[in-house]
Each structure stands twice: as structure tokens, then as C-alpha cells.
Amino acid sequence: MDYFIELFLSGLTRGSIYALIALGYTMVYGIIGLINFAHGEIYMIGAFTSFIVATTLSIYGFPLAAIVVVAGVAAAIWSSAYGYTVEKIAYKPLRHAPRLAPLISAIGMSILLQNYVLLAQTSDFLAFPALIPEFAFMEPVAHIIGSSDLVILITTAVVMLALTLFIKFTRIGKAMRATAQDRTMALLVGINVDRVISATFILGSALAAIGGLLIASHIGQINFAIGFIAGIKAFTAAVLGGIGSIPGAVLGSLVLGLTESFATGYVSSDYEDVFAFSLLVLILIFKPSGLLGKADTKKV
Amino acid sequence: MMMTVKEIKKSLLVSLWFVFLTFPIMVIKVNPIERTVTWRWSNVLYVAVGSFVISLLAKAWLVRKARAAGRQQAACQARASILQELLHRPGYRYPLIIMFSGLALAFPHLFSTYQANIMTTALMYIVLGLGLNIVVGVAGLLDLGYVAFYAIGAYSYALLNLNFHLGFWAALPIGGLLAALFGLLLGFPVLRLRGDYLAIVTLGFGEIIRLVLENWNAFSKGPSGISNIPRPGFFGLEMSLDHAMIYMYYLMIGLVLLTVFVVNRLQHSRLGRAWLALREDEIACQAMGIDKTRIKLTAFALGAFWAGLVGVIFAAKTTFVNPASFTFLESAIILAIVVLGGMGSIVGVICSALILTLLPEYLRALSEYRMLAFGAILVAMMIFKPEGLIAAVRRTYRFHERKSVAALQDDE
Amino acid sequence: MMNKRMSKPILDVSGLTMDFGGIRALDHLDFDVQATEIVALIGPNGAGKTTLFNCLTGIYQPTDGEIRLACPKTGQQTRLNGLKPNKITEKGMARTFQNIRLFSQMTVLENVMIGRHCRTHSLILGAILRNRKTREEEQETIHKSYEILEKVGLAGQVDELAGNLSYGAQRRLEIARALATEPFLLLLDEPAAGMNPQETVELVTLIRQIRDEGHAILLIEHDMKLVMTLSDRVVVMDYGEKIAEGTPEQIRTNREVIKAYLGEDGE
Structure with a gap:
């Protein structure tokens, strides 16, 4: 039973991280209908920025609490800046181009960012500093759930709640929902669509950065290529839940995290990634609208 | 080039933004084991100057493009490049072709075997590019898992040889057909999907194939791969390594010629027209009685076929295959070749395959930046020159003896 | 009534x-x-x-x-x-579209030839070998398409890209394309x-x-x-x-x- 609970909780942790990344995919898709291929790279850059900042601060002898806060904020700021810049350079000029064009541009951006980090930093795996301490009160249940799992679950829950409130009640959140429903109408009622799109990229990137920081300190190492596989999995989660739908992205992520955790725990870990990819292929073929998405009717 | 103060100011702001953006990753380098921090301040300067210049150039380009579009009403009319112009003029066409083929034939004798070997690789990418060009360039289906078919070709030769001692020449068609078969199997459920979903599914398929090859030890020998794959034979003749390399080179020349011939004929056929139409408007295509699934499937399978052929040749050339040769990046390189060359343009794909494979080989200093450049090419081409280096030109048709011929020729 | x-x-x-x-x-x-x-x-x-x-x-x-x-x-x-x-x-039964859906990057003649697709048969092998049957079929496609273009008054613009035609001509081309499907x-x-x-x-x-x-x-x-x-x-x-x-x-x-x-x- 303990093993089952352990797998369940580690599945939830996994799913939470996927959710933080998947939200970025789903929000961007909801607004401009583009699969932002470079989103996994934004997450990777978040992890790298927090690694660089945290290690530097720890070398200069700052206390742990300060390191966590500064690294988290820096990761969010720079990831957002990258997300914003990528949109401005690679997607905005192509908003009226044929559908294939922004997709190819996104793939290019993804490759570009990966290799930029590879060249500017290193291709080796880097040890990520332990930012989350082992809490004493977690001692009795440590064999089932680690402290960092707990932190990840709580942080994700808080972030989700904040995001929901943000989208429901703030001006820009409302503008986002309006733009997602009908971009032309939003433009006509005076919403600055460019600003909404930028805000979506910034928000999605910040969420991905938090995910990057959490997973990196959870696993303990990073390298330039972590964004690719994480991006694909988060995208799988977003599609599973119904791309464009925010609750769908969270649900899909949790489902994917749990199934992966149980599959690796009870079956075999060799085919973990094959499993995720196969799931993606199967959903897209048989139920492309996902669990909570709505099927789109073609206009003629 | 006229630059106003305002534009320069804007570019300065852009450059400032990039200095900020790249600051943590470009400037700070930490070593978590030795616990040292290196501040690479000189990078600030490079980034500042680099982004300033690129920003100015990009702006100048966009201004020029807008002006050109304003001047010419028929902006969407693709103009023939000089090379194509020459190829279409009979007076130049044959001397040019003879010159090129002379050069191609003499190449291994003019230069070293090492050079011929590099050239063979470039020729392989030409065929891969032409194959993917059918799928992406002509039919407009973004296939991000093209490398899977390449892997299928390579592994089918490796495994057929390992288990059944099948020779190169027997494996060559089998590899191609097997890849095409996989193309059909994948395409059948997948080709109904919308363009962007299709891209993701093919990407997933590519990764699945690679991961299966990596993990299924009993079948594919896992990550260590299969070695001692024989090179192609020539009527049982024993060849030195040098001769085998040169033989390989001529083989590839032959395959390139065959591919160009076949792809060219396909493009200018009933099928090729349907592919192009499908790229432009699927619904209109269906309304014209075109079975879109069937037409897409043929494009997909034909593209896969060439990848399978080159896969077999790759296995024979390197005498060793392992899953690491078939990552997503390989698909991305081939896609970059198609995009840079110009979607649907055969001459363009040949040129860009040569540029993208030979340039990093000969400028060793650049080879480190190879993938960075490929990424940048994909983005830049989409923004600045989506039609590619050498755009495909629409064909005009000739008529046989009819009263309308005169009227038609007046028109040209 | x-x-x-x-x-x-x-x-x-x-x-x-x-x-x-x-x-x-x-x-x-x-x-x-x-x-x-x-x-x-x-x-x-x-x-x-x-x-x-x-x-x-x-x-x-x-x-x-x-x-x-x-x-x-x-x-x-x-x-x-x-x-x-x-x-x-x-x-x-063939149709035209309210918001014109021509293949705008293809020539006028090619647009009509696409309409002939469902009445012709050559496939991969025919295209590669370009045998006599394929050549004849292709010629017939061109002739029939040209005849239809003459009928709708676009015979003078066969090699023009469809996207460059005037609005009225595009509507007529849509009709021609539909007619080509017989x-x-x-x-x-x-x-x-x-x-x-x-x-x-x-x-x-x-x-x-x-x-x-x-x-x-x-x-x-x-x-x-x-x-x-x-x-x-x-x-x-x-x-x-x-x-x-x-x-x-x-x-x-x-x-x-x-x-x-x-x-x-x-x-």
C-alpha cells in the first residue's frame, strides 16, 4: 500500500510540473492558435537562470532563504523576457502568414535557444543546488513523500489558484479570455490584442520558469536539452486535457503524471518516454479535442 | 541605405534589451564543483554590437521589401532566378548540365578520397532533402519525424544483413519499400489531422522509433548499435577502402540523378498538381473531386521511400548504425534544407543541401555553430524570405497543333 | 400553384x-x-x-x-x-465558393486542370515513366481545360497566376474549374x-x-x-x-x- 501511495504522490508531483509547463502551451494556443514549440526551451532557460543565480549567490555566501527568493524571481523575469522576445521576433511578423510558417519558425527558435545555451554555457549535466531543505516535520512520512514533493505540490496549487483569480478578475485576464474567444471582435471592442498576446507569453513563461526551478532542485541536475522532452510531455498533457482549456491542461497533466508514475513503478521504466509519445499519438488520432476541449467546426 | 536617427535609436534600444536578456546566460558562468564564478564581461560587447547590427540589417531588409512590394503590383508572382533562367534556355542548358556533370564525375579524381567522402554525405542530404521536399515543400505536410524513415532504411539493411546475410543491392529496395510501408501505416490514421497536429504526431513517431531502437536490445542491440555492416559490392570485386569510398560517391551521384528525374516528373504530373493544390486549399481540393487522404498518403509514402533508400546507403557507408544517428535534430537539418532551398524547388533544395552540409565541413570554426545557424535559418527564412533561396516557378504548358496556339504564344 | x-x-x-x-x-x-x-x-x-x-x-x-x-x-x-x-x-455535382477558394499560387490553366483530376487516372508509375497513355491523358486534360477557359473568356490568361486575376475573372475561373469536373x-x-x-x-x-x-x-x-x-x-x-x-x-x-x-x- 505504501508503494502505491508513494507512486501516487510522485505521480502528482510529476503532474504538477507538467501542469506548470502545459499552461503556457494551452494559453498561447488559446489566444493565437499556435503550438509554441519553443516553450520547452523557455522552461529550460528558467531552470538555467535559476541555476546560475542560485549557485552564484551560494558561492558568495548568501543565506538559503534569500537564494531561493532571488533565484525564483530571476528565473521568472528572464524566462518571461525570453518568451516575450521570442514572440516578437519569431511569431508576430508571421501572424498573417500561412499556418506552416509560424510552426517552422517556432521549431527554429527551439533549436536556436537550445544551442545558444549549449554554446554559452556547457553541454554537461550540471549539479543543481538543493534549494529545498529536508523538513524535520516530514521525517515520519519521508519514505512516502519527500520534502521537495510537498513544496512542489503546494507551490503548484498556489500558483494555479493565483492564475485562476488573475484570469477571472483582472483587466488583462478578462482581455485574454475575450481574445481567446474571438480575436477580431476583441480588436473591435478596443482590446489591445498585441498587448494581450505579449502578456500571455510573459505569464506562460513565468509559470514555466517556476516549473523549471522546482523540477531542477527536485531532480538535482540540468542540462541544455531538458526542455525538449519536458516540452513534449507538457504538450501531450495539454492536448490530453483539450488544448486551449486551462482546467483541461491541469487535468491532463495530472492524468499523464499519474499514469507515467504507475507505469514506471509497476511495469518498466525503459519505455517511459515511448509511453508518453504513444499516448500523444493516440489521443491526437482518436480524440484530438481532448478531455475538456471542444471540437472545432470548420468554416467554409 | 538611408538610416534615420530614429531607426538608429530604436536599434540601440533593441541592443540594450538583448544585453539584459542574455546577461545571466552569456556573462555568468559558474562551476558548482570548484565553486567559482567567471564573469565574461566581453560577451556584453559582442551581444550589444551583434544585436545592433542585426537589428539595423533586419529593418533595412523589411523597408526594402515593403518598397519593392509597393512598386510591383504582381508581388506574388515568383520570378525565376538566374540559374533557373539559364537552365530553361536551351542554348545554355546543355553546356551547363555538361559542365556540372563533368565536374561531378571528375570530383574524386581532382580531390582526395576524403573530399569525395564529404561530398558523398552532401549528396545523401540532397536526396533526403528532395524526398522531404515532396512531403513538406510540395504537399505542404509538415513532417517532423522524417528521420524515422531514414532509421528504418538503415536498420533494415543492418538487421537483414545481420540475420539473413542479405547484401546491399538486395537490401536497397527492401529498405526503401519498408520505409514507404511505414509511411503508409503511419499516414493512414494521421493524415486526417490538422497541419500542426500532424507535425506533432510525426515528431512523436520519430521519437518512438528511436526510443524503441534504443531500448529493444534483443531486436536492435540497443544503444551500442550494429557494426560490421558490409559496404556495397561490385560484382563480387574486392575493393580497397579508397576505392570503396569512390564507388560510394558514384553510387550517390547515380541516386541523386535518379531522384531528380523521378521527383521532377512527379511534380509535373497529375499527382504533383494535386499535391500543390492540396497545399493551398484542402476544401477546394475535395470539392474538385480529389481524394485528399489518398493523395496525401502517396506524398507521405514517396517521401519516406527516399529516406529509406538513403538510410540503407548510410548504413553501408558508415558500416555501423546506432540510434544516436537518428535524433530529432537530424529531421530538423533536413527540414532546414527544404526551407532554405525554397519549398517545392528542386534546384533550390540541391543548392541548400550543398550549402548546409559543406559549409560546416570546410569552415571548421563554424561547425560548432552549425545547429545554432540551422535554428536561425528556419526563423529568418520564414520572416524574410519564405519562398526560399530559389523559389519554385510555375510551369506553363505547351499545346499541340491547335487553333489556339497562336493566341497562346502572343500571351507569353 | x-x-x-x-x-x-x-x-x-x-x-x-x-x-x-x-x-x-x-x-x-x-x-x-x-x-x-x-x-x-x-x-x-x-x-x-x-x-x-x-x-x-x-x-x-x-x-x-x-x-x-x-x-x-x-x-x-x-x-x-x-x-x-x-x-x-x-x-x-460540382460547386463554386462564396469566398473564392482558388489555388492562387497556381496558374489559371492549372486550376482548371485540377478540376480534371477526378476524370483522369494516371498515377505514380505513369507519372515517372510518362508512357504513351499518360502523355495522351495529359494532352487531353490540357485541351479540355483550355476549351473550358475559352468558354468562360479566360483563354488569354492561361499562364497568369490565379491570385493575380481580377475579382470577376476569379469568379469565372471558379466556374471553369467546377465545369472541368464534368x-x-x-x-x-x-x-x-x-x-x-x-x-x-x-x-x-x-x-x-x-x-x-x-x-x-x-x-x-x-x-x-x-x-x-x-x-x-x-x-x-x-x-x-x-x-x-x-x-x-x-x-x-x-x-x-x-x-x-x-x-x-x-x-
Whole structure:
């Protein structure tokens, strides 16, 4: 039973991280209908920025609490800046181009960012500093759930709640929902669509950065290529839940995290990634609208 | 080039933004084991100057493009490049072709075997590019898992040889057909999907194939791969390594010629027209009685076929295959070749395959930046020159003896 | 008031209903088209005319009802429900689009040649070997396409990119492309939209000529003058229902129609 609970909780942790990344995919898709291929790279850059900042601060002898806060904020700021810049350079000029064009541009951006980090930093795996301490009160249940799992679950829950409130009640959140429903109408009622799109990229990137920081300190190492596989999995989660739908992205992520955790725990870990990819292929073929998405009717 | 103060100011702001953006990753380098921090301040300067210049150039380009579009009403009319112009003029066409083929034939004798070997690789990418060009360039289906078919070709030769001692020449068609078969199997459920979903599914398929090859030890020998794959034979003749390399080179020349011939004929056929139409408007295509699934499937399978052929040749050339040769990046390189060359343009794909494979080989200093450049090419081409280096030109048709011929020729 | 014809209709629609979620776009629609007849479909915006076309041509699957197509030559009847759009075109019904959907990066001639696709057969091997049969088929495709272009008055622009044509010429090219599929029933979705008076007059002549060559025509049109001069019969739709049907004269004086167009308190 303990093993089952352990797998369940580690599945939830996994799913939470996927959710933080998947939200970025789903929000961007909801607004401009583009699969932002470079989103996994934004997450990777978040992890790298927090690694660089945290290690530097720890070398200069700052206390742990300060390191966590500064690294988290820096990761969010720079990831957002990258997300914003990528949109401005690679997607905005192509908003009226044929559908294939922004997709190819996104793939290019993804490759570009990966290799930029590879060249500017290193291709080796880097040890990520332990930012989350082992809490004493977690001692009795440590064999089932680690402290960092707990932190990840709580942080994700808080972030989700904040995001929901943000989208429901703030001006820009409302503008986002309006733009997602009908971009032309939003433009006509005076919403600055460019600003909404930028805000979506910034928000999605910040969420991905938090995910990057959490997973990196959870696993303990990073390298330039972590964004690719994480991006694909988060995208799988977003599609599973119904791309464009925010609750769908969270649900899909949790489902994917749990199934992966149980599959690796009870079956075999060799085919973990094959499993995720196969799931993606199967959903897209048989139920492309996902669990909570709505099927789109073609206009003629 | 006229630059106003305002534009320069804007570019300065852009450059400032990039200095900020790249600051943590470009400037700070930490070593978590030795616990040292290196501040690479000189990078600030490079980034500042680099982004300033690129920003100015990009702006100048966009201004020029807008002006050109304003001047010419028929902006969407693709103009023939000089090379194509020459190829279409009979007076130049044959001397040019003879010159090129002379050069191609003499190449291994003019230069070293090492050079011929590099050239063979470039020729392989030409065929891969032409194959993917059918799928992406002509039919407009973004296939991000093209490398899977390449892997299928390579592994089918490796495994057929390992288990059944099948020779190169027997494996060559089998590899191609097997890849095409996989193309059909994948395409059948997948080709109904919308363009962007299709891209993701093919990407997933590519990764699945690679991961299966990596993990299924009993079948594919896992990550260590299969070695001692024989090179192609020539009527049982024993060849030195040098001769085998040169033989390989001529083989590839032959395959390139065959591919160009076949792809060219396909493009200018009933099928090729349907592919192009499908790229432009699927619904209109269906309304014209075109079975879109069937037409897409043929494009997909034909593209896969060439990848399978080159896969077999790759296995024979390197005498060793392992899953690491078939990552997503390989698909991305081939896609970059198609995009840079110009979607649907055969001459363009040949040129860009040569540029993208030979340039990093000969400028060793650049080879480190190879993938960075490929990424940048994909983005830049989409923004600045989506039609590619050498755009495909629409064909005009000739008529046989009819009263309308005169009227038609007046028109040209 | 409706004169029941003796011959079997080539298109027979009965009880056709189309729901989008909770919205009923077509509501138990019945009508038919006879061979070599010109039927006009009119009605206010949003009446469901284009939805009807999309149901007929297989782009939408109707929720309920029957669509039957009968070839006037063989008399063979086919139920169109559930068939793919390309199959329906093969059966002999072709259409044009309200918002022009040409292959704009292909030449005028190529656009029409695409229309010949479903009447030709060469495949991969034929394309590669370019054997005699393929060459002959290709020549025939070119000739037939060219003939059709002559008919619609675009023979002088065969090598032009379709996207560079004038608006009126693009509409005529759409008709040419549809004709190339050898339909016995041609559906035209607002063929005169955006045309100047001169072009509209030419269009009327063209449509008459097409009918005289043995094609039946079902057209959606807002230009009442064109509808009244051209059509043998008019079907009026409003809110997805058929509210009237008859000769142009009958429709002109029909109170229901006037009400639908001018609102409740119209004269």
C-alpha cells in the first residue's frame, strides 16, 4: 500500500510540473492558435537562470532563504523576457502568414535557444543546488513523500489558484479570455490584442520558469536539452486535457503524471518516454479535442 | 541605405534589451564543483554590437521589401532566378548540365578520397532533402519525424544483413519499400489531422522509433548499435577502402540523378498538381473531386521511400548504425534544407543541401555553430524570405497543333 | 400553384435538417432540381443557404433528411448522405465558393486542370515513366481545360497566376474549374458578388450557355435582377426553412417573401 501511495504522490508531483509547463502551451494556443514549440526551451532557460543565480549567490555566501527568493524571481523575469522576445521576433511578423510558417519558425527558435545555451554555457549535466531543505516535520512520512514533493505540490496549487483569480478578475485576464474567444471582435471592442498576446507569453513563461526551478532542485541536475522532452510531455498533457482549456491542461497533466508514475513503478521504466509519445499519438488520432476541449467546426 | 536617427535609436534600444536578456546566460558562468564564478564581461560587447547590427540589417531588409512590394503590383508572382533562367534556355542548358556533370564525375579524381567522402554525405542530404521536399515543400505536410524513415532504411539493411546475410543491392529496395510501408501505416490514421497536429504526431513517431531502437536490445542491440555492416559490392570485386569510398560517391551521384528525374516528373504530373493544390486549399481540393487522404498518403509514402533508400546507403557507408544517428535534430537539418532551398524547388533544395552540409565541413570554426545557424535559418527564412533561396516557378504548358496556339504564344 | 413535373428530378432533397449544437441551421427542407433547369436559392443573410450547399456537397454531415442525386443520362440514383465531398463531385455535382477558394499560387490553366483530376487516372508509375497513355491523358486534360477557359473568356490568361486575376475573372475561373469536373449539376454560391454591371451581364450569358449545354444549375444569389431574369424557378429560405417556391413572377408577389425581406411591417 505504501508503494502505491508513494507512486501516487510522485505521480502528482510529476503532474504538477507538467501542469506548470502545459499552461503556457494551452494559453498561447488559446489566444493565437499556435503550438509554441519553443516553450520547452523557455522552461529550460528558467531552470538555467535559476541555476546560475542560485549557485552564484551560494558561492558568495548568501543565506538559503534569500537564494531561493532571488533565484525564483530571476528565473521568472528572464524566462518571461525570453518568451516575450521570442514572440516578437519569431511569431508576430508571421501572424498573417500561412499556418506552416509560424510552426517552422517556432521549431527554429527551439533549436536556436537550445544551442545558444549549449554554446554559452556547457553541454554537461550540471549539479543543481538543493534549494529545498529536508523538513524535520516530514521525517515520519519521508519514505512516502519527500520534502521537495510537498513544496512542489503546494507551490503548484498556489500558483494555479493565483492564475485562476488573475484570469477571472483582472483587466488583462478578462482581455485574454475575450481574445481567446474571438480575436477580431476583441480588436473591435478596443482590446489591445498585441498587448494581450505579449502578456500571455510573459505569464506562460513565468509559470514555466517556476516549473523549471522546482523540477531542477527536485531532480538535482540540468542540462541544455531538458526542455525538449519536458516540452513534449507538457504538450501531450495539454492536448490530453483539450488544448486551449486551462482546467483541461491541469487535468491532463495530472492524468499523464499519474499514469507515467504507475507505469514506471509497476511495469518498466525503459519505455517511459515511448509511453508518453504513444499516448500523444493516440489521443491526437482518436480524440484530438481532448478531455475538456471542444471540437472545432470548420468554416467554409 | 538611408538610416534615420530614429531607426538608429530604436536599434540601440533593441541592443540594450538583448544585453539584459542574455546577461545571466552569456556573462555568468559558474562551476558548482570548484565553486567559482567567471564573469565574461566581453560577451556584453559582442551581444550589444551583434544585436545592433542585426537589428539595423533586419529593418533595412523589411523597408526594402515593403518598397519593392509597393512598386510591383504582381508581388506574388515568383520570378525565376538566374540559374533557373539559364537552365530553361536551351542554348545554355546543355553546356551547363555538361559542365556540372563533368565536374561531378571528375570530383574524386581532382580531390582526395576524403573530399569525395564529404561530398558523398552532401549528396545523401540532397536526396533526403528532395524526398522531404515532396512531403513538406510540395504537399505542404509538415513532417517532423522524417528521420524515422531514414532509421528504418538503415536498420533494415543492418538487421537483414545481420540475420539473413542479405547484401546491399538486395537490401536497397527492401529498405526503401519498408520505409514507404511505414509511411503508409503511419499516414493512414494521421493524415486526417490538422497541419500542426500532424507535425506533432510525426515528431512523436520519430521519437518512438528511436526510443524503441534504443531500448529493444534483443531486436536492435540497443544503444551500442550494429557494426560490421558490409559496404556495397561490385560484382563480387574486392575493393580497397579508397576505392570503396569512390564507388560510394558514384553510387550517390547515380541516386541523386535518379531522384531528380523521378521527383521532377512527379511534380509535373497529375499527382504533383494535386499535391500543390492540396497545399493551398484542402476544401477546394475535395470539392474538385480529389481524394485528399489518398493523395496525401502517396506524398507521405514517396517521401519516406527516399529516406529509406538513403538510410540503407548510410548504413553501408558508415558500416555501423546506432540510434544516436537518428535524433530529432537530424529531421530538423533536413527540414532546414527544404526551407532554405525554397519549398517545392528542386534546384533550390540541391543548392541548400550543398550549402548546409559543406559549409560546416570546410569552415571548421563554424561547425560548432552549425545547429545554432540551422535554428536561425528556419526563423529568418520564414520572416524574410519564405519562398526560399530559389523559389519554385510555375510551369506553363505547351499545346499541340491547335487553333489556339497562336493566341497562346502572343500571351507569353 | 406549383406545377408538378413529370420527369424524375436529378437532385431530390427531403426533410434536410442541420443542427450546430443547439442551433438549427436547416429545418426540414424539401426541394428538387430538374435536369437542365436553373434554380435560384434566395433569402436574407443567415437563412442557411451556404449551409445547405455545404450539406449537399458533403462538407457538413446533415443531422437528418435525405439527399439523392440521379444521373440524367443513366438514371442511376445515389444517396449522398455520408459520402465524402470528392465522391459527390465524382457523382456529377460540382460547386463554386462564396469566398473564392482558388489555388492562387497556381496558374489559371492549372486550376482548371485540377478540376480534371477526378476524370483522369494516371498515377505514380505513369507519372515517372510518362508512357504513351499518360502523355495522351495529359494532352487531353490540357485541351479540355483550355476549351473550358475559352468558354468562360479566360483563354488569354492561361499562364497568369490565379491570385493575380481580377475579382470577376476569379469568379469565372471558379466556374471553369467546377465545369472541368464534368458535372450535370452545378452549384454556384453568389457568382455575381463583387462584379460590375458589365461583368454581371456577361455572367448571365455564360450561365445560360452552360445550361444550354446540358447542365442544371442551382445558384445562391443576392442580385435580384439576375435571379429574376435567369432562373426558371426560385426557392426562398428564411431561418433554415423554405418559405416559398415558384417561378420568378410568383415569388415577386409572394407576401411571405416580402415579409422576410422587409420585416413584419413591410408593405
